[in-house]
Amino acid sequence: MPVPLYQAKAEFFRMLGHPVRIRVLELLQDGPKAVRDLLAEIDVEASSLSAQLAVLRRSGIVTATREGSTVVYALAGGDVAELLGAARRILTELLAGQNELLAQLLEEPA
Amino acid sequence: MPVPLYQAKAEFFRMLGHPVRIRVLELLQDGPKAVRDLLAEIDVEASSLSAQLAVLRRSGIVTATREGSTVVYALAGGDVAELLGAARRILTELLAGQNELLAQLLEEPA
């Protein structure tokens, strides 16, 4: 019994828990992309992007292959779209709930 | 445009990124549970569990209701099972991939 499963799950979600990493995964759903292209679409320093790409690589959710002088990243497989979709559905509910709450607070000033 | 969506997503995943919080969500899938019962099933200090429950509460993914002298937590709705399922499928692949890699390394000692 190496790593307890719930700990592996927690690490997995933590790996997803960064705006730049989310953006990268979303962009890679349209197909492989060179670092340079990712950099053009995400507002972040090159070295910071590299660090976040390294996190994704270490987890195994993306692969990096060198092509000439550039490096191309791709999803390693796995239905990332399904995961992000499920997350979006829940998130939509949560945000809606928060808006309701906000609306109530505005209606009933103490 | 309040919070960019990819940032909300990242925060959402970060909220999931803790072993105790994962355990709680898994346990709550069987129905509402009192804090005392969660505490009995998870190996953690009471105050630490409280802190993690507070994180879940603030995100809105669970609700807490006081019943007499105990507090009962429940999933706030949202298909958490679907999300955890999607995560497990990807995670299974990733772990399998890592095992392959490990096996290769053991086969071909440099």
Next chain:
DNA sequence: TGTCGAATTGAAGAAATCTTCAATTCGACA
């Protein structure tokens, strides 16, 4: 070979997160 561009790495400091311990709140109940 020398150098340019693309990408990564290392180190240092800032910021966020976790755990622990002590103190506090809130019902229940004698």
Next chain:
DNA sequence: TGTCGAATTGAAGATTTCTTCAATTCGACA
């Protein structure tokens, strides 16, 4: 009212994560 149990909160300290800047690696190509 006084006190017990359940749960939360606050503060302090340790750990992890992120960003930035400088230095480095690796191809490409003149």
